[in-house]
Amino acid sequence: MPDDEHERFERLFHDHYDAVLGYAIARADHVDQAKDAAAQTFLVAWRRRHEVPASARGWLLAVTRRTLADLRRSGERQRSIGVRLATHAEADRTSSRDATAEAVVERDAVRMALSSMTDSDAELLTLVAWDRLNYIEAAKVLGCSRVSFAVRLHRARSRFEAALRSYEASAEAGDAGEEDARPLLTVPASGISWGEGIQ
Amino acid sequence: MRNSSWTGRLAAVRPADAGRTRELVDLAERTRLLKSITSASVAVPKVGGRRRVASVGVLSGLMAAAACGALVVTGAVPLGGVTGAGPAPTEPVHDVAYVAARTVAAMDDAAHDVIHSKWVPGNGVTFETWELADGSKNHSISVQSDGRIYDDTVMVSSKETVSATVVSYPDHAWWTWSDPVGPDPCRGVPGCHPVPKAPGTLTPDEIRKQLASGELKLLGDGGSVDGQPTVRLTRPSSRRPLTLWVNASTYLPVRVEIINSDGTKSQSDYTWLPPTADNLSQLEVKIPAGFAHSPKPIEPSPAAGGGK
Numbered sequence: 094m095p096d097d098e099h100e101r102f103e104r105l106f107h108d109h110y111d112a113v114l115g116y117a118i119a120r121a122d123h124v125d126q127a128k129d130a131a132a133q134t135f136l137v138a139w140r141r142r143h144e145v146p147a148s149a150r151g152w153l154l155a156v157t158r159r160t161l162a163d164l165r166r167s168g169e170r171q172r173s174i175g176v177r178l179a180t181h182a183e184a185d186r187t188s189s190r191d192a193t194a195e196a197v198v199e200r201d202a203v204r205m206a207l208s209s210m211t212d213s214d215a216e217l218l219t220l221v222a223w224d225r226l227n228y229i230e231a232a233k234v235l236g237c238s239r240v241s242f243a244v245r246l247h248r249a250r251s252r253f254e255a256a257l258r259s260y261e262a263s264a265e266a267g268d269a270g271e272e273d274a275r276p277l278l279t280v281p282a283s284g285i286s287w288g289e290g291i292q
Numbered sequence: 293m294r295n296s297s298w299t300g301r302l303a304a305v306r307p308a309d310a311g312r313t314r315e316l317v318d319l320a321e322r323t324r325l326l327k328s329i330t331s332a333s334v335a336v337p338k339v340g341g342r343r344r345v346a347s348v349g350v351l352s353g354l355m356a357a358a359a360c361g362a363l364v365v366t367g368a369v370p371l372g373g374v375t376g377a378g379p380a381p382t383e384p385v386h387d388v389a390y391v392a393a394r395t396v397a398a399m400d401d402a403a404h405d406v407i408h409s410k411w412v413p414g415n416g417v418t419f420e421t422w423e424l425a426d427g428s429k430n431h432s433i434s435v436q437s438d439g440r441i442y443d444d445t446v447m448v449s450s451k452e453t454v455s456a457t458v459v460s461y462p463d464h465a466w467w468t469w470s471d472p473v474g475p476d477p478c479r480g481v482p483g484c485h486p487v488p489k490a491p492g493t494l495t496p497d498e499i500r501k502q503l504a505s506g507e508l509k510l511l512g513d514g515g516s517v518d519g520q521p522t523v524r525l526t527r528p529s530s531r532r533p534l535t536l537w538v539n540a541s542t543y544l545p546v547r548v549e550i551i552n553s554d555g556t557k558s559q560s561d562y563t564w565l566p567p568t569a570d571n572l573s574q575l576e577v578k579i580p581a582g583f584a585h586s587p588k589p590i591e592p593s594p595a596a597g598g599g600k
Binding site for chain 1: 310322589
């Protein structure tokens, strides 16, 4: 095995391990599952090292995405993003994050809005907001083109912002002392299913 | 102080552990993991039939990943007349590497074509798309199961922006929008050519990846697709089985069929059109008379869109 091939892979591993593990943790059911997914991602990258593009992050996260899906299928029933976010919400209240009442209410509203999205919409939004991927990288993760991704993201973002406004309005109504402060979600269902990206 | 951008607000609810990766997996654990990965080895398939093989090591707890990089060893298949009972082949015997290499070369030659595709995702909606093979422009019309057009969209992609003109038939309206995409990371990166497509189908780049994956098997004669004799390849073992038909003479891809996870079939047919004025005109959107211009995008209503 040529030394430079090893060196290139080690650089790839060290440059991207945190991004891959962070992506997996944000979506896995638990940290051990995320660690497994990250390990398997780099095993695939090692095996297919001649195919890894120079701009590797999108390629790696696409592998992580598939690996996580496989791990979930082989384990417990897959949890929706809403359930996963709810488990993080409690930890968030005791973390070092800004814990002012306003900040907590704000984050709860965002979580509720995100939870109300389809998994497909949530995935689009979080690839950009959580993993800070550009359109090309995110499109690579989902197996679609940059243009398709832009269309889908635009629609998902509109739905998310509408949901967020709805939750915020409900929260404000609750603050004003109205009896029923439950969020009233008025976001329409997405128009046409875009189907699944190729795996 | 509340973050006003949607990305900032979402980033605030990213699970906190995702930002603690260095605490959760320390340097020693990473070093052990890296060593265990690089001590394992597998055969790495390459287009052209060559294959790199090294010794197989033990990678405790990680070998389940085999499903992600499974090798499919394919035998040589005679092209022409192999479907059904096997008459003696009258054409040269080829293997998947030969067909893959010819297909890639054909796609290289057609890099400036307009690709017309029809995608039937299996949910009653049909997407008809014309796209420049360089990924810079894409025109897509979606038609509902009752034959009514749902929307008609042209997207133009540059290094800095993606802009679109959308004609919504349920709303009798049209609008434009534009999003910045930031610096194009494909600039100067060999092999990085984003190509627009309808999701659920394969772009030329994705077809290339499939051909290079080593996971395709050559099934031989694919019968006639739109009057063209074809060769059929398949990726049977994945979560979403895929079949690819290429023209038996030109080797350009003409059909992709994907079995979705819910069992429905998603089929795309491709026609490779030379970049004539007529074919390029298919990339333009047509706004029907009487449709109103909307200053901003209109969200689809469940009644109009048909839902998921």
